[in-house]
Amino acid sequence: MKLSTQILLAFTLIILLSVADSYTNYMMSKKVQLNSHFLARSEEIIRNSNKTHKAIIGMQSAFRGYLLTDDKIFLDSYFEGLKSVPNLFKVQKKRIGEHNAQRMLLDSIEMLHNDWLKYSKKLIESGKKDEGSLQTTLKKHVGKKINDEISTKFTRFDKIEYKRRKHHSIMLLTSLNYTRTFSLIFITLTIIVGVISTFYIMLITTKRISSMVRLAENISKGKFTSIQDTRNDELTALATSLNSMSGKLDKNIRELENRNAELNKFAYVVSHDLKAPIRGIHNVITWIKEDLDNELSHELKRYLNIIPQKTKRMEALINGLLDYARLNINVPPELIDTNALVREIADSIVPRNFTLEISDDLPELFTERIKLEQVLANLISNAVKYTPQEKGIIKISCRKFYKHYEFSVKDNGIGIAVEYHKKIFEIFQTLREQNEQESTGVGLAIVKKIIDDQQEDIIVISKVGAGAEFIFTWRNS
Known part of the structure; x- marks a missing residue:
């Protein structure tokens, strides 16, 4: 597998883990949002329930005050309740929706409240005119029974709402915990995969690059070795090129060494062959000066003295060339x-x-x-x-x-x-x-x-x- 493919796979896996983490967080956040929204709405339902119940109790209290004192000033709260309570029921119905136990309880509370309104309206309208009928109605505790039943149903309504509230609170906490847990798991997996992938790629590349560096150093020192690389990736091509270069350099160096050895042998032979006639010239000049010294003119002697100087210079040049040739040893x-x-x-x-x-x-x-x-x-x-x-x-x-x-x-x-x-x-x-x-x-x-x-x-x-x-x-x- 190519090195670029391995790196691509590692990054793909990391990206997939990141996407999974993001998707999980998104789904969990939606649940958190739904539960939070429900709890906020539940808070409003309970607040509205208490407000409605309190308004009904206020009407009942005002009505009882009127019956006891026959003072119509007590009915102010009663008439305010006639205006506010229907709106409170309307808002509450909108919040709790249709077809559930709370809606049935709310409908029954509204019916009981309407029955109580009929009862109270009848008594208010009759007033003191029908004293006997009033006393009979009061003795039957008709209003008290309705009020008690309304309070019971409100209690049941609130109990159901608190139970649902508790359930969604638990769901909210569970969603938050799951969100933290899944985030931690995915982040941990991402880090682990990233670290392992990085170390793995660094290990295989560093080890192989180090071997190639050693090969290059050996080549620079004249040691033409080779390395074995069985992987089929980009570095394998580099290793193959280095091995090929090492082999070619080894071959060329051997050829150069052979040619240098031949050149050294040739230099020694040529120098010996060149020195021989130089010595011969020097000897001939010496013999001429010894045998014909009295017959030579002054000018000819001067010329004959120049010839040994030139032959010595030629011999020095040959020796210098030999020294220059020996530098390869x-x-x-x-x-x-x-x-x-x-x-x-x-x-x-x-x-x-x-x-x-x-x-x-x-x-x-x-x-x-x-x-x-x-x-x-x-x-x-x-x-x-x-x-x-x-x-x-x-x-x-x-x-x-x-x-x-x-x-x-x-x-x-x-x-x-x-x-x-x-x-x-x-x-x-x-x-x-x-x-x-x-x-x-x-x-x-x-x-x-x-x-x-x-x-x-x-x-x-x-x-x-x-x-x-x-x-x-x-x-x-």
């Missing part, structure tokens, strides 16, 4: 005391009349001796060649940085013009005249090639007549 690194190495080189190169200053803090390095030795030897030799011997001064020092050392070889020689600072590192480039055999133009080219192969840097600080300072970096292996 790798030797194992070893621990080197650079202070001792510099003094050893200086003893064989620097003339006795030179002033040599070697810093005491030259480090110990674990590196390839032959390469560092060639760099130092060529730079010191270059300083000797381009410095007048009367007052020659050569200073060699080193500074330590975080990951590398910075060596300096400084002289007080003739200096180098700025426009030649890069050109001097090209092979066969020299600041001396071509008839001066000491300079072949190969030494600094060897230095530059070694520095580049080691992935280090070298610069020259100089101007004409002010000496030169070569600064190069070198890492501890």
Whole structure:
């Protein structure tokens, strides 16, 4: 399965869980809303029930006061009730709806109230005119019975409403609890799926990318290995490309090594073959001077003296080419005391009349001796060649940085013009005249090639007549 498909599936699952959570919350919120609405309406029903019952009781109290005192002022509350109670019944019916037990109770309460109104109206209209009929009606407790039955039915009405209210309160709390529970479950599942998916994808990708990084590092170090990746996704294509690159580089490096070996053998053979006629020319000139010294003119002797100088220069060029060719040879690194190495080189190169200053803090390095030795030897030799011997001064020092050392070889020689600072590192480039055999133009080219192969840097600080300072970096292996 492709990596993009796995990521898509993980995100799809997370989105589905989020949708399920949202849908569940929506449904639960609807139930919460319905129950909350019912409780609010129930509150109004109970309040209206109490208000209606209170208004009826007020009418009854006013009616009894009138009967006891025959004072019509008591009937004010009675007549107010005649106006308000029907509206209260109308509102209550609208709130409780049709076809339920409460509606039947409310209808029966209204009927009883209407019966009581008929009873009370009859008594009010008869007043004191029919004293006997009034006393008879009162003795039968007709009004009391109706009032008691109305109170009983109101109690039953309120009891039913409180019972329904309690049920919906429980439903409301249950809905709220379910909402919290489901939200917690879905959030937990979303987090778990997200975390597991993230860690899984990170684990498989990080592990595989790390193996590819190691492969790239091995390739950079010349170890052309390969990795096994059996998954069929985007990273597999990258692993396949790296393996292919590693294989091709390994093949090309082997071919280059074989060709370099052949070139080295060819260089040795050619150098030997080239040196032979040079030595022959030198020997012939020597024999001529020995055998015909008295017969040669002064001018011819001068010409014959030039020929050995040219042959020596040719031999020096051949030796330089051999040294340049040997730079491809790798030797194992070893621990080197650079202070001792510099003094050893200086003893064989620097003339006795030179002033040599070697810093005491030259480090110990674990590196390839032959390469560092060639760099130092060529730079010191270059300083000797381009410095007048009367007052020659050569200073060699080193500074330590975080990951590398910075060596300096400084002289007080003739200096180098700025426009030649890069050109001097090209092979066969020299600041001396071509008839001066000491300079072949190969030494600094060897230095530059070694520095580049080691992935280090070298610069020259100089101007004409002010000496030169070569600064190069070198890492501890």
